[in-house]
Amino acid sequence: MTGTGNDVGTAAPRRWVIWLPLVLFLGFVALVMFGLLRPADRNVASALVGKPMPQFSLPPALPGRPGLDSKLLRNGKPHLVNIFASWCVPCRIEAPQLQALAKAGIPIEGISVRDTTEALQGFLEQNGDPYQRIGADDDGQVQLALGSSGVPETYVIDGKGKIVYQHIGEIRPDQLGLILDKLKEASE
Amino acid sequence: MIRLPVLNTPVPHMLALLLMALLMALGLATAAPLMAQEEQSTAPYAYRQLDDPAKEEKAQALMETLRCLQCQGQSIADSDAPIAGSMRSLVRERIEAGEDPEAIRRWLIERYGDYVSYAPRITGLTWPLFAVPAALLLLAFLLLRRRFGGKPEQGEGT
Numbered sequence: 001m002t003g004t005g006n007d008v009g010t011a012a013p014r015r016w017v018i019w020l021p022l023v024l025f026l027g028f029v030a031l032v033m034f035g036l037l038r039p040a041d042r043n044v045a046s047a048l049v050g051k052p053m054p055q056f057s058l059p060p061a062l063p064g065r066p067g068l069d070s071k072l073l074r075n076g077k078p079h080l081v082n083i084f085a086s087w088c089v090p091c092r093i094e095a096p097q098l099q100a101l102a103k104a105g106i107p108i109e110g111i112s113v114r115d116t117t118e119a120l121q122g123f124l125e126q127n128g129d130p131y132q133r134i135g136a137d138d139d140g141q142v143q144l145a146l147g148s149s150g151v152p153e154t155y156v157i158d159g160k161g162k163i164v165y166q167h168i169g170e171i172r173p174d175q176l177g178l179i180l181d182k183l184k185e186a187s188e
Numbered sequence: 189m190i191r192l193p194v195l196n197t198p199v200p201h202m203l204a205l206l207l208m209a210l211l212m213a214l215g216l217a218t219a220a221p222l223m224a225q226e227e228q229s230t231a232p233y234a235y236r237q238l239d240d241p242a243k244e245e246k247a248q249a250l251m252e253t254l255r256c257l258q259c260q261g262q263s264i265a266d267s268d269a270p271i272a273g274s275m276r277s278l279v280r281e282r283i284e285a286g287e288d289p290e291a292i293r294r295w296l297i298e299r300y301g302d303y304v305s306y307a308p309r310i311t312g313l314t315w316p317l318f319a320v321p322a323a324l325l326l327l328a329f330l331l332l333r334r335r336f337g338g339k340p341e342q343g344e345g346t
Contacts, residue, residue, distance in 0.1 A: 044257050047301045114270055139231035140274030147299030149257035
């Protein structure tokens with residue numbers, strides 16, 4: 001009953017409606033191309049930023065240097081926890097920046113991932129040694145517990161053991177200010 | 189272009205070239221594992237299956253749906269990246285200890301976000317992915333019924 005009546009009634013507006021699927025399709029293509037051509041950010045950030053540091057206790061990586069216990073990160077002072085390895089090339093690039101931070105009196109704790117004592121000693125001799133403690137994460141399990149997906153990564157921890165900031169990749173010279181700002185934020 | 193001079197060279201020369209290429213390929217093939225060795229995962233279950241086949245099967249099923257964080261198109265079951273080895277060991281050790289696979293997945297999502305899991309979850313952000321197809325199907329059904337639904341009854345009536 002309404003079938004034939006409707007057809008006659010809506011004949012005129014249908015002229016533009018016929019283009020609607022094509023427009024929708026082109027919009028879809030544009031969306032796909034945008035997603036495809038946009039430079040991808042492949043960093044996987046830790047979801048633990050803003051949350052307490054997970055508890056862990058790592059054995060010393062070097063003889064004569066203490067390992068790292070997460071309890072120590074709750075001693076009321078902000079800390080940097082640097083996840084690194086002797087086999088990691090960008091770690092060599094950030095070494096001078098870590099040295100500068102250590103010289104400025106900032107406590108830097110190290111977690112060495114999937115490393116050996118000999119390789120680590122060689123790395124520290126070559127690139128300097130800013131670490132107060134180095135915990136050996138030989139199996140990479142503490143790295144996973146921290147939500148870290150690569151080396152190097154640097155966590156800024158406040159005095160109560162909360163993760164304030166996660167720096168993914170090496171700390172470049174122009175990023176020292178950023179790290180200092182985050183440390184200031186952590187000490188407030 | 190390159191083929192002509194090679195055709196002109198005497199056969200022993202060609203053989204020597206081939207041999208050299210082969211040796212170089214072999215050299216590359218053996219050099220890569222040596223370089224990777226220092227960062228290979230030493231975690232106990234990175235490259236070892238669980239003794240209990242039932243538990244190993246459970247672990248394998250979970251590992252196939254977890255993303256390797258380094259080589260991001262692969263699951264940790266497929267990937268040979270050192271961090272994937274550490275993740276496999278984590279999964280196997282926890283399954284061995286009797287932990288539920290979905291609890292392990294939640295533990296990882298807590299740390300790395302949804303990205304680490306290949307199994308989609310319904311969240312505030314993802315529900316349209318599930319709702320829109322259902323809505324489109326419903327819409328198509330309603331449109332088709334309006335267009336064709338009435339006619340058979342009319343046909344029967346007259």
